[in-house]
Amino acid sequence: EDFDKLQNRPPVITIMGHVDHGKTTLLDFIRKSRVAASEAGGITQGIGAYQVLVPVDGKSQACVFLDTPGHEAFGAMRARGARVTDIAVIVVAADDGIRPQTNEAIAHAKAAGVPIIIAINKIDKDGANPERVMQELSSIGLMPEDWGGDIPMVQISALKGENIDDVLETIMLVAELQELKANPDRDAKGTVIEAGLDKKKGVVATFIMQNGTLRKGDVVVCGEAFGKVRALFDYSGKQVNDAGPSIPVQVIGLSGVPLAGDEFEVVGSIDIAREKAELRAEL
Numbered sequence: 655e656d657f658d659k660l661q662n663r664p665p666v667i668t669i670m671g672h673v674d675h676g677k678t679t680l681l682d683f684i685r686k687s688r689v690a691a692s693e694a695g696g697i698t699q700g701i702g703a704y705q706v707l708v709p710v711d712g713k714s715q716a717c718v719f720l721d722t723p724g725h726e727a728f729g730a731m732r733a734r735g736a737r738v739t740d741i742a743v744i745v746v747a748a749d750d751g752i753r754p755q756t757n758e759a760i761a762h763a764k765a766a767g768v769p770i771i772i773a774i775n776k777i778d779k780d781g782a783n784p785e786r787v788m789q790e791l792s793s794i795g796l797m798p799e800d801w802g803g804d805i806p807m808v809q810i811s812a813l814k815g816e817n818i819d820d821v822l823e824t825i826m827l828v829a830e831l832q833e834l835k836a837n838p839d840r841d842a843k844g845t846v847i848e849a850g851l852d853k854k855k856g857v858v859a860t861f862i863m864q865n866g867t868l869r870k871g872d873v874v875v876c877g878e879a880f881g882k883v884r885a886l887f888d889y890s891g892k893q894v895n896d897a898g899p900s901i902p903v904q905v906i907g908l909s910g911v912p913l914a915g916d917e918f919e920v921v922g923s924i925d926i927a928r929e930k931a932e933l934r935a936e937l
């Protein structure tokens with residue numbers, strides 16, 4: 655890697671936790687929109703990727719957030735979320751405590767070697783007992799910073815927007831320690847976080863760049879699919895010409911639907927891309 659060309663890149667933060675503990679509501683508040691309310695039945699189905707500007711010391715700093723579903727069926731998605739992420743924010747409802755998908759999220763974050771921040775949510779509710787949640791977490795080896803341990807834990811109400819600034823501040827502190835760098839000048843490579851067929855657009859895939867910059871017209875191979883990037887859309891649906899390190903982007907132009915978790919890379923020509931894709935398909 656060309657050391658001179660490394661530049662700071664935004665942190666990628668994945669929000670994980672048990673079903674209905676308030677992941678999407680937290681992200682909603684951070685984005686100041688209303689995703690949870692517009693989801694079918696309030697259930698997150700895929701990995702939503704969002705780019706957010708967070709004020710730090712009077713300057714706006716970009717952060718990328720991935721939302722994951724808490725339902726049992728989506729374990730693979732949580733595993734992928736943990737893999738493409740720099741920081742895991744694990745949401746635990748203060749009136750419910752540690753539940754199976756909380757444990758699973760913690761295991762994925764640990765397996766990926768990703769720092770964990772705990773958001774103890776729903777502190778506005780009757781029956782909320784954040785102390786009990788902290789005790790439960792300590793008993794499985796996550797000792798709160800406030801008790802002399804090394805895991806930051808913030809007590810929040812995602813619904814009321816209480817202490818969300820503390821969560822963002824904690825995220826930025828942890829991110830700063832990681833010194834996240836990438837080279838925006840190289841060809842892009844990264845991971846598919848979701849993909850499917852759209853009635854109007856055809857094959858659509860959401861990529862997240864690990865390194866480099868993806869540009870309209872680039873040729874990519876990704877899993878067993880390949881193609882020339884015909885159009886790029888940012889998290890808000892706006893068409894863009896390129897996407898740099900850490901940035902999630904929806905890509906149009908692939909020959910088939912890749913699998914979430916597939917790696918992608920830019921190659922020199924469509925022939926090379928086809929060849930590589932065919933080789934992979936034979937494996």
Ligand code: GTP
Nearest residue numbers: 673674675676677678679697698724776811812813
């Ligand atoms: P899945 O994506 O299905 O795993 O759920 P989720 O973790 O994204 O939870 P979601 O944000 O959909 O919230 C579930 C329910 O809890 C909704 O009815 C929210 O309004 C409610 N909720 C979330 N945060 C809070 C909170 O801080 N206080 C209270 N009282 N309710 C909350």
Ligand code: NA
Nearest residue numbers: 674696697698
């Ligand atoms: Na939900």
Ligand code: MG
Nearest residue numbers: 677678697698
């Ligand atoms: Mg959700």
